[in-house]
Amino acid sequence: xxxxxxxxxxxxxxxxxxxxxxxxxxxxxxxxxxxxxxxxxxxxxxxxxxxxxxxxxxxxxxxxxxxxxxxxxxxxxxxxxxxxxxxxxxxxxxxxxxxxxxxxxxxxxxxxxxxxxxxxxxxxxxxxxxxxxxxxxxxxxxxxxxxxxxxxxxxxxxxxxxxxxxxxxxxxxxxxxxxxxxxxxxxxxxxxxxxxxxxxxxxxxxxxxxxxxxxxxxxxxxxxxxxxxxxxxxxxxxxxxxxxxxxxxxxxxxxxxxxxxxxxxxxxxxxxxxxxxxxxxxxxxxxxxx
Amino acid sequence: xxxxxxxxxxxxxxxxxxxxxxxxxxxxxxxxxxxxxxxxxxxxxxxxxxxxxxxxxxxxxxxxxxxxxxxxxxxxxxxxxxxxxxxxxxxxxxxxxxxxxxxxxxxxxxxxxxxxxxxxxxxxxxxxxxxxxxxxxxxxxxxxxxxxxxxxxxxxxxxxxxxxxxxxxxxxxxxxxxxxxxxxxxxxxxxxxxxxxxxxxxxxxxxxxxxxxxxxxxxxxxxxxxxxxxxxxxxxxxxxxxxxxxxxxxxxxx
Numbered sequence: 399x400x401x402x403x404x405x406x407x408x409x410x411x412x413x414x415x416x417x418x419x420x421x422x423x424x425x426x427x428x429x430x431x432x433x434x435x436x437x438x439x440x441x442x443x444x445x446x447x448x449x450x451x452x453x454x455x456x457x458x459x460x461x462x463x464x465x466x467x468x469x470x471x472x473x474x475x476x477x478x479x480x481x482x483x484x485x486x487x488x489x490x491x492x493x494x495x496x497x498x499x500x501x502x503x504x505x506x507x508x509x510x511x512x513x514x515x516x517x518x519x520x521x522x523x524x525x526x527x528x529x530x531x532x533x534x535x536x537x538x539x540x541x542x543x544x545x546x547x548x549x550x551x552x553x554x555x556x557x558x559x560x561x562x563x564x565x566x567x568x569x570x571x572x573x574x575x576x577x578x579x580x581x582x583x584x585x586x587x588x589x590x591x592x593x594x595x596x597x598x599x600x601x602x603x604x605x606x607x608x609x610x611x612x613x614x615x616x617x618x619x620x621x622x623x624x625x626x627x628x629x630x631x632x633x634x635x636x637x638x639x640x641x642x643x644x645x646x647x648x649x650x651x652x653x654x655x656x657x658x659x660x661x662x663x664x665x666x667x668x669x670x671x672x673x674x675x676x677x678x679x680x681x682x683x684x685x686x687x688x
Numbered sequence: 689x690x691x692x693x694x695x696x697x698x699x700x701x702x703x704x705x706x707x708x709x710x711x712x713x714x715x716x717x718x719x720x721x722x723x724x725x726x727x728x729x730x731x732x733x734x735x736x737x738x739x740x741x742x743x744x745x746x747x748x749x750x751x752x753x754x755x756x757x758x759x760x761x762x763x764x765x766x767x768x769x770x771x772x773x774x775x776x777x778x779x780x781x782x783x784x785x786x787x788x789x790x791x792x793x794x795x796x797x798x799x800x801x802x803x804x805x806x807x808x809x810x811x812x813x814x815x816x817x818x819x820x821x822x823x824x825x826x827x828x829x830x831x832x833x834x835x836x837x838x839x840x841x842x843x844x845x846x847x848x849x850x851x852x853x854x855x856x857x858x859x860x861x862x863x864x865x866x867x868x869x870x871x872x873x874x875x876x877x878x879x880x881x882x883x884x885x886x887x888x889x890x891x892x893x894x895x896x897x898x899x900x901x902x903x904x905x906x907x908x909x910x911x912x913x914x915x916x917x918x919x920x921x922x923x924x925x926x927x928x929x930x931x932x933x934x935x936x937x938x939x940x941x942x
Contacts, residue, residue, distance in 0.1 A: 573797070574774060575781075591788060
């Protein structure tokens with residue numbers, strides 16, 4: 399058997415060429431991401447100090463902090479979650495465990511996936527037409543939060559579905575075989591064994607909601623307010639919208655630095671949220687017995 | 689057989705999305721006996737078993753015609769409550785499938801959902817009783833709060849049998865219960881099955897003809913969705929009526 403030979407043949411050359419191309423692509427992605435992060439950090443880090451987190455904007459937003467925007471973003475995300483989670487998880491449960499028509503599920507799934515691909519400004523427009531005008535909530539924390547909720551709903555449904563499907567069918571059969579109803583099987587066996595996956599999906603979509611501008615642009619975010627929200631019907635400031643406001647309306651040079659500082663805070667926030675999701679996933683994987 | 693059979697099947701047909709899986713099956717299964725079903729893969733024996741507790745209802749497009757009676761009542765009648773049916777027709781699966789819960793909670797599950805216990809003491813009592821019947825008590829009595837996944841495959845399967853028994857069904861269905869087990873665990877389970885027939889009617893699907901010969905009172909041979917032959921096990925394995933049955937049990941195909 400002849401197994402030694404020249405490794406510099408044409409096939410090997412093609413292979414190394416392919417590898418190099420792939421590595422270049424990877425490198426390009428990492429570098430552009432890195433440049434982006436460093437750029438924003440360098441420009442924004444100067445304004446970040448403890449006061450930046452707890453103070454109101456001052457002097458026409460050219461100094462002071464961004465506390466109302468941080469609070470606003472947290473509250474908007476909270477409203478979004480309160481809306482999207484029960485609805486999304488229950489929809490997923492229905493799709494996975496209850497529906498009997500495969501055809502219908504497929505049609506619904508196509509609808510949900512398409513919804514996930516709709517540009518976020520369209521959700522803003524929908525929020526304006528439906529929550530602000532039709533429901534009469536006005537531009538408010540509620541309208542903005544619900545618009546964000548609708549935006550993340552498809553993601554919540556999809557990730558919940560995936561989590562539910564990881565539960566082995568054999569658990570379900572065992573439960574049904576003992577005379578459990580579908581609902582008993584869902585809440586005693588299926589949900590407890592998929593909850594970490596569902597949570598991960600929810601947290602990731604919160605990260606998404608926190609960073610969105612378009613859906614809240616016309617539904618609840620305000621350019622500037624000196625008051626903290628005191629009800630669901632207050633208008634709120636929000637981090638992404640604050641950046642937008644500073645960049646488009648500002649004339650004071652310091653506003654640019656504050657905009658970058660706000661961007662850093664927003665990125666940190668999303669990073670923290672995503673890290674929580676990753677942590678939950680790791681813990682759940684370690685605890686999983688099957 | 690003079691007494692009334694526990695399960696009576698008449699002209700039973702089953703279809704997956706219109707495709708026939710069982711054709712005109714007629715069987716009487718006597719009470720407190722073990723009935724084994726043998727036959728090559730895809731012969732319909734599992735379909736038949738899973739029709740007996742309507743587990744196939746989960747499959748979209750599954751339909752049946754004809755009658756499948758337990759104590760004279762057709763289980764496919766409109767007024768049948770499937771959850772009650774399944775509580776009375778327990779099932780043990782091919783691969784041991786304990787819940788990712790403790791040993792105790794695995795057994796307690798059926799009692800809890802069917803609300804069969806009024807107190808914590810009664811619950812513990814029934815769990816213990818069931819584990820004893822499954823011959824598992826001595827092995828697990830000190831570790832009831834450990835995960836069921838810590839048990840060996842054979843122990844897990846006996847746990848699943850105990851879990852099925854604790855709600856006191858009248859019939860227990862077993863779908864190749866020893867297919868994934870070693871010979872020693874298999875022997876223990878077969879012993880247990882013999883013990884169980886005092887209280888339950890048992891229907892078992894097996895790939896293993898020797899197993900049918902060892903445990904079953906009656907044996908049915910299925911092929912291509914039809915029940916080819918059904919008789920006392922001793923007759924089936926010594927003087928099969930049909931040529932094809934003989935060819936199968938002597939291992940000429942399978």
